[in-house]
Amino acid sequence: MVIIENISETTEFLKNQIKNGKSIGFVPTMGALHQGHIALVEKAKLENDIVVCSIFVNPTQFNNPEDLKKYPRTLEEDCKMLQAAGCDLVFAPSAEEMYEETPVLRMDFGYLEQILEGKFRPGHFNGVGIVVSKLFNIVKPTKAYFGQKDLQQVAVVKRLVKDLSFDLELIVCDTIRENDGLAMSSRNRRLGSSAREVAPKIFESLLIGQKYLFEGLNVEETKQKVVEWYENSPEFTLEYYEIVEADTLNPIEKKPEGQKTAIVIAAFLDGVRLIDNIVF
Numbered sequence: 517m518v519i520i521e522n523i524s525e526t527t528e529f530l531k532n533q534i535k536n537g538k539s540i541g542f543v544p545t546m547g548a549l550h551q552g553h554i555a556l557v558e559k560a561k562l563e564n565d566i567v568v569c570s571i572f573v574n575p576t577q578f579n580n581p582e583d584l585k586k587y588p589r590t591l592e593e594d595c596k597m598l599q600a601a602g603c604d605l606v607f608a609p610s611a612e613e614m615y616e617e618t619p620v621l622r623m624d625f626g627y628l629e630q631i632l633e634g635k636f637r638p639g640h641f642n643g644v645g646i647v648v649s650k651l652f653n654i655v656k657p658t659k660a661y662f663g664q665k666d667l668q669q670v671a672v673v674k675r676l677v678k679d680l681s682f683d684l685e686l687i688v689c690d691t692i693r694e695n696d697g698l699a700m701s702s703r704n705r706r707l708g709s710s711a712r713e714v715a716p717k718i719f720e721s722l723l724i725g726q727k728y729l730f731e732g733l734n735v736e737e738t739k740q741k742v743v744e745w746y747e748n749s750p751e752f753t754l755e756y757y758e759i760v761e762a763d764t765l766n767p768i769e770k771k772p773e774g775q776k777t778a779i780v781i782a783a784f785l786d787g788v789r790l791i792d793n794i795v796f
Contacts, residue, residue, distance in 0.1 A: 517608045519597045523654055524613075526607050530568070530655060538565040542657030542684075544648065547571040548588035548702035549597050552692035556661040557601045559689060568655050569598050570607040576619060577643030583789070588705055607655070619646050625672050631765060632780060633668045633791070641672050648673055649680065657684050665691040665699050667778060667793045671765055679796055691721065693793070698790045711786030714751055718783060721745060722794045725759065725779045734770050735759045746783075753784040762795045 520526045530540060541560030545553050553569075560567045571594055578584035595606055623645035628634050634641055662670050670688050677686055692700045692710070697719035698712075707715060721742055728738040739757055746754045759768050764774040780793040 517595070517603055517606065518737070519595060519608060521608055521610065521613065523609065526654055527604070527641045529605065530566075532725050533566050536655065538548070539658040540564060540655065541567045542651070542660045543567070543569045543603075544651050544662075545569060545571055545594075545691065546573045546587065546702065548590050548705065549594045550692075550700045550702065550704075552663055552665070552700035554601045555692050556663060556689055557598060557603055559687070560659065560661050561602045563687075564658060566604045567602065568607060568657065569603050570609075570651055570655070571613075572607075572609055572614060572647070572651075574614075574643060574647040575611055576615070576646055577640050579622045579637050579639050579704060584631060585628050586706065588702055592599070601784050607651075614650065616646070621646060623676075625675055628672055631668075631767075632756060632758060632760075633782070636782065641669075644669060644672055645676055648676060652684065653681050658684045659687050661687045661689060662713070663689055663691060664795065665701065665792065667762075667780060668765060669794070671763075685796060699790075701790065703788050707786050711751065711788070714749070714792070715785055717749055718781060718785075718790055719794075721757070721780050722781060722792060726794060726796060729749065729759070729777075732771075735772070751785060752759045755782040755784065755789070757781045 533540065539694060541559055541564030551726050557567055557569060561577055571591060573587050573589060575584055588696065591608060600604055623642045629641055641701040644722050659753045662673060676685060694700060696716040698716045724740050724745065725738050728741055758780050760766060760778050761768060778793050778795045782789060782791045
């Protein structure tokens with residue numbers, strides 16, 4: 517496995533691979549890797565000749581400077597995991613390498629900027645759009661792999677690929693969970709032991725909402741019951757709990773009948789912001 521920190525060496529290495537007819541699978545990450553990331557790498561390995569993983573904590577997508585400061589950075593440990601998973605190239609640039617100067621470009625993803633993550637994290641998707649575009653241009657992947665846990669990010673990247681005509685296939689993979697149901701996330705390692713014990717309630721609340729909908733309750737009734745359920749779990753601060761169309765993320769007003777539906781959540785626990793979703 518090769519580890520490269522600068523853009524020019526990375527593009528040169530991959531240019532030679534492409535010249536030799538190799539397909540490239542790409543897994544963009546911010547590091548602090550877990551089995552969810554490794555599952556993406558393993559799938560990329562099955563479907564491509566070369567697997568590239570980027571590790572870059574992107575400052576332009578953090579609207580909270582404290583969150584950026586606290587984001588875990590574990591490059592040495594990450595590289596060991598990637599080597600064991602069969603990754604061929606780790607691209608691990610510094611912020612100065614990726615951004616010689618502060619980007620002035622602004623990306624607007626329309627209504628996706630106004631709902632859910634876009635509503636509560638202003639500027640976040642502009643940062644995502646810029647860094648993903650840069651990474652796609654550097655790596656020039658055949659296929660790029662993203663996890664379903666970041667459902668709205670997937671929608672943003674789909675729009676990016678379509679509108680900017682990136683010549684790649686976007687692969688969305690299922691959320692990988694701990695044995696107790698908690699969605700794997702780099703942020704989980706910031707949870708204290710008592711918070712970690714109750715964290716699976718987030719996934720439980722998604723299943724409860726799904727159950728209410730299957731029993732015939734409408735969207736507002738379901739959301740109200742779940743909000744009341746969280747009122748009895750004071751360790752959580754619920755930011756949003758919404759029932760939406762899975763592909764567009766548009767809100768569903770009454771009952772999800774015959775359509776692909778997602779329940780999405782963001783909540784704070786022990787000062788850590790966690791997100792999750794289920795699609796059915």
